[in-house]
Amino acid sequence: MGAFAAHEVARLFRLHGPQVYRRALRLLGNPTDAEEALQDVFLKILDRVDDFDDQGKTLNWLYRITTNHCLNVIRGRKRRLALSEAFRVAPQRADHAVAVDQSVLRELLGRADPREAEAAVYVHLDGMSYSEAAPLLGVSKRTVGNLIARFDAWAAVALGGTS
Amino acid sequence: MKLDFSAARAGQAGCPSERTLDALHLGALPEDERAAAAAHVAGCGDCAARLAEIQQGFQAFASLDERAVLARIQTRHAEAQARRPWWRFAWLALPVGAAAALAVFALRPGPVDPVEPPGVRAKGGAVLRVMRQRGEAPAEEILSGAACQAGDRLRFVVDLPAAGAVRIVARGEGDALVPVWPAVGAEAMGPGRGQVVPGAVALDDAGGDERLFLIHCAGAEPACTLAGDALTCPSGCTSSAFVVRRDPAP
Numbered sequence: 001m002g003a004f005a006a007h008e009v010a011r012l013f014r015l016h017g018p019q020v021y022r023r024a025l026r027l028l029g030n031p032t033d034a035e036e037a038l039q040d041v042f043l044k045i046l047d048r049v050d051d052f053d054d055q056g057k058t059l060n061w062l063y064r065i066t067t068n069h070c071l072n073v074i075r076g077r078k079r080r081l082a083l084s085e086a087f088r089v090a091p092q093r094a095d096h097a098v099a100v101d102q103s104v105l106r107e108l109l110g111r112a113d114p115r116e117a118e119a120a121v122y123v124h125l126d127g128m129s130y131s132e133a134a135p136l137l138g139v140s141k142r143t144v145g146n147l148i149a150r151f152d153a154w155a156a157v158a159l160g161g162t163s
Numbered sequence: 164m165k166l167d168f169s170a171a172r173a174g175q176a177g178c179p180s181e182r183t184l185d186a187l188h189l190g191a192l193p194e195d196e197r198a199a200a201a202a203h204v205a206g207c208g209d210c211a212a213r214l215a216e217i218q219q220g221f222q223a224f225a226s227l228d229e230r231a232v233l234a235r236i237q238t239r240h241a242e243a244q245a246r247r248p249w250w251r252f253a254w255l256a257l258p259v260g261a262a263a264a265l266a267v268f269a270l271r272p273g274p275v276d277p278v279e280p281p282g283v284r285a286k287g288g289a290v291l292r293v294m295r296q297r298g299e300a301p302a303e304e305i306l307s308g309a310a311c312q313a314g315d316r317l318r319f320v321v322d323l324p325a326a327g328a329v330r331i332v333a334r335g336e337g338d339a340l341v342p343v344w345p346a347v348g349a350e351a352m353g354p355g356r357g358q359v360v361p362g363a364v365a366l367d368d369a370g371g372d373e374r375l376f377l378i379h380c381a382g383a384e385p386a387c388t389l390a391g392d393a394l395t396c397p398s399g400c401t402s403s404a405f406v407v408r409r410d411p412a413p
């Protein structure tokens with residue numbers, strides 16, 4: 001693809017930039033990393049701008065590209081909190097659910113299986129239903145449920161060892 | 164130990180997802196979903212605030228200098244354009260909508276055939292087919308190994324024996340698999356023959372042949388590895404290889 005006109009870049013940036021930034025902020029947790037992610041994701045968008053067709057598909061595509069980029073950033077972070085630093089839990093009754101906040105979820109995402117982590121972003125962080133997340137993951141609704149079940153089981157073990 | 168992620172998610176349980184609110188803002192929801200989301204937002208203070216923030220665009224983020232970020236993106240984009248991209252397929256910008264894209268390619272996919280019942284056709288694997296358009300000539304289907312030239316535009320058509328996750332990848336440096344379509348992840352597709360993949364690639368003038376693979380997985384994740392010419396995929400997956408030979412332009 002040839003050079004993409006500067007005014008077209010600006011138009012796409014105004015239209016989709018806030019959404020990418022907002023998402024990167026949620027995923028990464030700080031404005032510095034989010035701003036860098038916004039730049040990086042936009043350069044990827046400009047390389048593949050033909051994937052933009054109708055707005056619904058464009059949105060899903062942006063979600064996937066931003067999610068995967070940010071997950072890579074999280075995985076590459078040098079300093080990670082030990083899960084025990086991030087997550088301190090009082091002894092619980094077995095039937096009592098333990099709340100996981102965004103910063104702990106982020107630490108988990110950096111360590112989890114990549115596919116399960118992507119599913120967990122859509123469901124646990126974005127609040128999507130399994131059927132809403134299914135087309136983004138390219139799998140059936142049932143498979144989304146399986147990915148989430150595996151993530152949750154793994155996370156419980158990962159966090160349980162620290163209490 | 165049972166975990167509760169509701170503190171991490173946007174909105175409350177039962178509130179629309181971030182994606183739904185983004186889609187509502189962009190006007191990208193189907194009418195029934197749009198009406199349901201709008202009704203929820205009208206009655207939920209949390210979601211009204213979330214939507215208002217989305218509608219503010221960059222103004223919601225006081226600390227971000229959007230003009231500086233845009234300038235940086237444009238500079239980096241121009242620098243990247245000046246270098247030859249390592250990616251040897253250049254994606255074409257196609258007009259909006261599948262119908263317009265097909266008009267450009269003068270390619271008639273026809274209706275998607277239902278899959279023949281089992282037993283009629285022994286071979287059950289997914290098949291990658293390639294349509295080539297050269298100049299203004301009508302698109303024609305080419306066979307694997309056919310010679311192509313720089314500037315040829317290629318579109319992909321897939322025959323799928325069953326529903327599943329689909330990816331098209333190319334062999335990159337050092338047996339890496341590079342996504343051709345979709346850009347990330349895999350696309351969920353139904354069964355049927357002659358399904359046209361959106362978008363097209365234009366062949367650039369890099370030397371050498373291109374080896375493409377269609378990966379189709381029913382129930383498994385399409386995570387395959389390449390060693391030489393051999394693609395290894397999880398069970399439940401089938402693949403189909405296609406070689407695009409590059410001939411020097413006459």
Ligand SMILES: [Zn+2]
Binds near residue numbers: 175207
């Ligand atoms: Zn709400």
